[in-house]
Each structure stands twice: as C-alpha cells, then as structure tokens.
Amino acid sequence: MAPFTDPLEDTAGTPAVRGLLHRPEAPTGDALVLTHGAGSNANAPLLVAIADAFAAVGTTVLRCDLPFRQARPHGPPFPAMALQDRVGLKRAVLLLRERVPGRVFLGGHSYGGRQASMLAADEPELAAGLLLLSYPLHPPGRAADLRTAHFPRLAAPVLFVHGTRDPFGSIDEMRAALATIGAPHELITVDGAAHDLGGKRTAGRVAGTVLAAFERWLAHH
Numbered sequence: 001m002a003p004f005t006d007p008l009e010d011t012a013g014t015p016a017v018r019g020l021l022h023r024p025e026a027p028t029g030d031a032l033v034l035t036h037g038a039g040s041n042a043n044a045p046l047l048v049a050i051a052d053a054f055a056a057v058g059t060t061v062l063r064c065d066l067p068f069r070q071a072r073p074h075g076p077p078f079p080a081m082a083l084q085d086r087v088g089l090k091r092a093v094l095l096l097r098e099r100v101p102g103r104v105f106l107g108g109h110s111y112g113g114r115q116a117s118m119l120a121a122d123e124p125e126l127a128a129g130l131l132l133l134s135y136p137l138h139p140p141g142r143a144a145d146l147r148t149a150h151f152p153r154l155a156a157p158v159l160f161v162h163g164t165r166d167p168f169g170s171i172d173e174m175r176a177a178l179a180t181i182g183a184p185h186e187l188i189t190v191d192g193a194a195h196d197l198g199g200k201r202t203a204g205r206v207a208g209t210v211l212a213a214f215e216r217w218l219a220h221h
C-alpha cells in the first residue's frame with residue numbers, strides 16, 4: 001500500500017508550519033523535514049519524489065513551505081526573512097518530534113538546505129543529520145563569495161547531493177569546502193545534473209539515488 005499524504009498546518013506558534021505529511025504504512029519511527037529552494041515551494045517534483053521514496057521504506061516525511069513562501073506565492077526570499085525561515089524549520093522539526101519516536105532529520109534543496117545547515121550549526125542537538133540537495137555554495141560566477149562560514153560548526157552528520165553541472169558550485173569546489181566540516185559528511189554526485197538535479201523528468205530516478213545513498217550513509221553513522 002502506498003504511503004498516506006495529508007495536509008499539515010500548525011498555527012499554534014509563529015511562524016506557522018504548513019506542508020504535506022507523508023505517513024508510511026509501516027513507520028520505522030524516523031522522520032525527515034524537507035524544504036524547498038528560493039524559487040520553488042514544497043510541491044517541487046524532486047521533493048515530492050524524495051518524500052514518496054522515503055515514506056515507502058518507513059520514514060515519515062514533512063515537506064513544508066518556508067515562511068517566506070507562505071507570505072507570498074512567488075518570488076525569492078528577502079534576506080531579512082532568513083532568520084524567520086530558520087525559525088519555521090525549527091518549529092517543523094519540533095512538530096515532528098511530537099509525532100515520531102525516533103530520529104528527526106532535516107533537509108532541503110538549495111536555499112532551503114542552506115537555511116537547514118545554518119540552523120543545525122546554531123542548534124547542534126536539533127536534528128539527527130542533514131540531507132542537503134544542491135547546496136548553493138556560491139552565487140553563479142562569484143566563486144569567491146562562499147556561503148560556508150558556518151560549516152566548521154556543523155556537528156551532525158551531513159549528506160550532500162550535488163549535480164556535476166551545478167553553477168552554484170563545482171564538484172571540486174564542493175570537496176574543498178566540505179573539508180572544513182569536522183562532522184561526518186559525504187558528497188554524492190549526480191552526473192550531468194544542474195542545480196535542479198534534473199528537474200521533473202528525472203525526479204524519480206534522482207529520488208532513488210538519494211534514498212539509496214541516505215540508507216548507506218545511515219548504516220555508517
């Protein structure tokens with residue numbers, strides 16, 4: 001039987017948590033909060049495919065809209081809202097902790113992954129590990145403007161998934177940046193993929209790759 005997917009909305013705190021909860025038929029007790037990039041939302045095909053794949057093997061998944069996306073349906077986030085986006089992610093993790101008995105992992109694509117990693121650096125006990133898809137290492141064409149100041153403070157294990165044609169950071173640049181992380185970490189590459197990791201056309205295949213890598217990674221950490 002396929003996992004169940006239900007809308008989830010919690011407005012008891014600020015900012016609200018809004019998204020879709022994938023409930024597996026046979027839950028393992030573990031959970032994953034998964035969020036989107038700057039130009040997208042929780043319904044991004046890659047996030048849907050990953051959530052379905054993880055729920056099919058027993059992981060409860062909440063794919064949620066960041067507060068900036070809740071505030072307006074289109075457009076990029078405002079830098080001034082980044083802290084609020086991280087607070088929203090923290091609330092999502094705490095909400096899942098109330099619903100599952102096991103570990104809660106935190107992940108996101110691009111901007112969402114960056115905010116997840118910054119939150120984890122500030123609150124190392126919050127999440128059991130990080131799943132970062134297409135981490136935006138630097139703006140395209142501006143390799144010197146690295147977004148890695150918090151990397152040395154990461155304490156939870158981190159799994160990076162990155163396309164070999166991503167303009168936000170080459171594989172060599174990613175490997176150099178990851179060397180500053182003292183916590184256990186791993187880089188999985190998706191051959192030929194750009195920042196969207198292949199988009200809708202390859203979302204299912206990439207989700208399978210991500211799930212397999214995540215399961216191997218968990219076995220070692």
